[in-house]
Amino acid sequence: MDAVITSFAKRSEENKRRDLERPTQEEAEAAVRTLLLWAGDDPDREGLLETPARVAKAYQEMFAGYGMDPDEVLGRTFEEVAGYDDIVLVKDIAFHSHCEHHMVPIIGKAHVAYLPDGRVLGLSKIARVVDIYAQRLQTQEAMTAQIAGAIDDALQPRGVAVMIEAEHMCMAMRGIRKQGSTTLTTTFTGAFLDDVQEQGRFMSMLRGSGAA
Ligand SMILES: Nc1nc2c(ncn2[C@@H]2O[C@H](COP(=O)(O)OP(=O)(O)OP(=O)(O)O)[C@@H](O)[C@H]2O)c(=O)[nH]1
């Protein structure tokens, strides 16, 4: 618990520091104007006049996850589920993120499961946590581990399983230019990590058969 409080305090300090250092809206728009010029276009032509403001607004939306705290979203749990203690799986949670190397989209789906230990989460909160981490600059590996870690910390269930399948536009639109490849990543904790049968049940539920 002390460790949780210390890490929360550290995070708020970090957020405060970042807020103080955060460039203004005008500075962000000027940076977009510079990129437009650098790309070879004319930021003063009619079609681009409002573009720096639009891009700044789009960034605010696409990177809203920096201003959100997964612990807060996952803070409300409940236990009145008639003793249900088996796997809860929310699959096919569509998300858009951006890769931290090239700042271009990662488009995919997250599948998130946990084994309750008395308490359960509101189902929408799982999708909200996926979005909070997706709306930051990411690697797929980090995002997978962060979602599992946040649910583990908040709910302390018997286990968490997260699988993400995604296409990285930095591999499709540029560089190696391979369209349609999918990257799969998984993080397992608790019983999903220790018990291959639980892991197998998660995998078969994902395939849709529902049984191991
Ligand atoms: N492991 C991992 N790699 C990623 C992810 N997103 C992008 N990458 C990779 O990050 C690597 C960055 O490699 P660099 O050689 O530094 O950059 P680059 O010259 O743009 O690489 P290329 O994409 O090969 O042209 C590339 O191989 C990307 O495919 C991710 O979520 N996880």
Ligand SMILES: [Zn+2]
């Ligand atoms: Zn990339």
